[in-house]
Amino acid sequence: IGPNGAGKSTLIKFLAGELKSLSGESWQAQYLRIGYFAQHQLEQLDAEQSALQHLRLLDKKMRESDLRGYLGNFGFIGDRVEEPIAPFSGGEKARLVLALLIFQKPNLLLLDEPTNHLDLEMRHALSMALQEFSGAMVIVSHDRHLLKSVTDQLILVEHGKVEPFDGDLDDYANRLQAPSEKTRAGPVVENSPSKKEARRLEADKRKRLQPLKKSIDRLEKKIEEHNKQLETIEQQLTEPKLYNEENAEKITSLLQDKAYLAKDISELEEQWMESVDKYEIARKA
Numbered sequence: 001i002g003p004n005g006a007g008k009s010t011l012i013k014f015l016a017g018e019l020k021s022l023s024g025e026s027w028q029a030q031y032l033r034i035g036y037f038a039q040h041q042l043e044q045l046d047a048e049q050s051a052l053q054h055l056r057l058l059d060k061k062m063r064e065s066d067l068r069g070y071l072g073n074f075g076f077i078g079d080r081v082e083e084p085i086a087p088f089s090g091g092e093k094a095r096l097v098l099a100l101l102i103f104q105k106p107n108l109l110l111l112d113e114p115t116n117h118l119d120l121e122m123r124h125a126l127s128m129a130l131q132e133f134s135g136a137m138v139i140v141s142h143d144r145h146l147l148k149s150v151t152d153q154l155i156l157v158e159h160g161k162v163e164p165f166d167g168d169l170d171d172y173a174n175r176l177q178a179p180s181e182k183t184r185a186g187p188v189v190e191n192s193p194s195k196k197e198a199r200r201l202e203a204d205k206r207k208r209l210q211p212l213k214k215s216i217d218r219l220e221k222k223i224e225e226h227n228k229q230l231e232t233i234e235q236q237l238t239e240p241k242l243y244n245e246e247n248a249e250k251i252t253s254l255l256q257d258k259a260y261l262a263k264d265i266s267e268l269e270e271q272w273m274e275s276v277d278k279y280e281i282a283r284k285a
Helices: 008-016 041-045 053-056 063-074 079-080 088-102 120-132 146-148 169-177 181-185 195-237 245-284
Strands: 034-037 108-112 136-140 154-158 161-165
Touching: 008 034, 008 108, 008 136, 034 088, 041 088, 053 063, 053 079, 053 088, 063 088, 088 120, 120 146, 120 245, 136 146, 146 169, 146 245, 154 169, 169 195, 169 245, 195 245
Parallel strands: 034 108, 108 136
Antiparallel strands: 154 161
């Protein structure tokens, strides 16, 4: 976690070996196998090759039926696995890159915005797959749901430093909204403005931060409300008595409402992360 431009993606690239360190030392464990996902890798796919051909390059001995079965887990089924990927959407290409990455059985996953372009169903599938992953993961993402569901530690990247963050995403948001140490300590005497000017500057800063804080609070309230509605629908869908011919329209309606809510929650969580970033930048200005 950290503000935009703090170096989160740069850190991932360094860990993946795409960037060299400017100083110091780094080394890898003997049996380390890294799986690295970033958006630019979508451009490295061969547009003339099919999903099946891409996977075949990784294992020439595996039976085609097994390769097809594996690709089916990522939404590639039937003739789709044999079609050139040139016309594939960004989401389909992202799914293929993730499929190829996981197929190689890494023990360290480095994921930079892995849910970009993915639809809700695939976001959920990716989240479930990562929960089952037995290795280590380092994830950079604005997807609040993904971070909450698959991570057990947050790392703060800011001011050129990387250090563990003791708390969750809500604690991070609260930290950003709390007065900074510099502000609490009061104005520095040497070369500081007059008390009147200092109060004016502090008031101006509060005025700038107020709409951002309101936006964060509003988004958190909406996310909470949507999650409660989603839980209610999911509970209704678990009722056995619901599943009969008389309730066909109701089931369809519930499933549609569930999809809409899940989509809204995902979008709201991305907006929340962006608002938190903006708040931190404004607070430090």
